[in-house]
Amino acid sequence: MTAVELSQVRLVLGGRTVLDAVDLDIAEGTFTGVLGPNGAGKTTLFRAILGLVPPAAGRIAVLGRPVTRGNAAVGYMPQHRAAAGGRLSGHDFVASAVHGHRWGLPFAGAAARREVARVLALVGASELARRPLADLSGGERQRLLLAQALLGRPRLLLLDEPLISLDPRHQRGVVELVRELQRELGLTVLFSAHELNPLLGALDRVLYLGGGHAALGTVAEVITGPVLSRLYGAHIDVVRLEGRIFVMSGDHEVERDDHRYHHHHA
């Protein structure tokens, strides 16, 4: 079955066409890395799948149904930024998302507390959730955000740049954790990232965005000179070295140079 299906979709953000005439078919139960230069539309694509950005043209279907906002089957982990409520415990931060769209008092009942305990255990954060958010490291905070995305047992997970500002060791930890959960729970995962290499062992498919286009396939199919040259609109060489892949334009490495200085938006 198809988890996400785009037919001839055009996405426009602030008057700029981000993706145009894109056809996509993301199979259920796969782990897809979403890559591409800044501004290629990774976040916009996620927001479209969440029903927050209506397509200017074309159709989007999520798990066989037309896209709707507030779909409980879709879990979402937004890009992390310095959020409010740093003095609150991680537990209460995660719990705030349980039925958070309903009116009324925010105090969790027994069922909600069990659900929070379940997702915290899934990501191995039951202990660290007692500490205030502000005292957690980047990697620990990402685990809580991941737990929050798992609330309500979604079948599709959209993870927006979970590796941002993490050191390589923590990056590996997050990727492995997501991969384990994806297999264990039979989830479909879309995982956006700046760089391909941290995801290499884990992903089934790559979705590469650029120049308004999208290319979906295995690493061997997508990460090639001709495909990436079309997406970047410039000559791209792909260099494979000791199990790592470098995407080069002339003599600079595009993924790395694109993202070194600005760490937000996409």
Place this chain on the structure above:
Amino acid sequence: MLDYDFMRAAFAAGGIVALVSGAVGYFLVLRGQSFAGHALSHVGFTGATGAVLIGAPPLWGLVVVTLAGGVGMGLLGARLAERDVAIGMVLSAALGLGLLFLHFFTAYATQATALLFGNVLGVDAPTLWTLLALGIASLAALAAIARPLLFASLQPELAEAKGVSLRLVGVLFLAVVALAVAECAQIVGVLLVFTLMVGPAATAQRLTTRLAPGVALAMILALGQAWAGIALAYWTDWPTSFWITALSGGLYLAASLRGRAR
């Protein structure tokens, strides 16, 4: 001291306002919107002086204008980045008007002082009932929006994706803040609204990382400060607002030092 009617009224009014300020202030501090609360109180000054000019009760001027200011602010600046500018614009426009009203208002210097620094000992029975009704209304409204408000404050993008209207929640919350500010100004004056709304909430957030105990603690601290302030004012004959600000500042300082020491 409870033999006097005005003292009983002061304790009742201070208690009502403190409970509202503590609860609303908790979310205000959590959202990083303390500046909005501060600005609304200045806007309220315009409303109160304007009301006196046309012969209406100042409390009603406060309520009407802070409410309009809160909703206006919420509509202007739904996104975090715009908020500072939106608040600054509303604040300066309102203060300009307040200056004009003050210009016509110089004969009533004591009333101006009461608006600026509060006059809890001058609360009469009708004002007390108004405060009670407003207090119940703002706590009820806060209870109704608390869950989406918390979600939208902590995880705006996720909340939006799950169907929360950030703009609606933001506007409703600022309307509640406006009511609380109007109430609070009655006790400690428009210049010192921070002391009951922001002080206890910030202290509570230093002392506990849990949500429900945090809200309860903010309410208890605000109540303690208000009542202790009134009692100390009775014994010392110093202004009530001075005592409340001293307690509020002192407790926050102590909580910060305790946090630092650990």
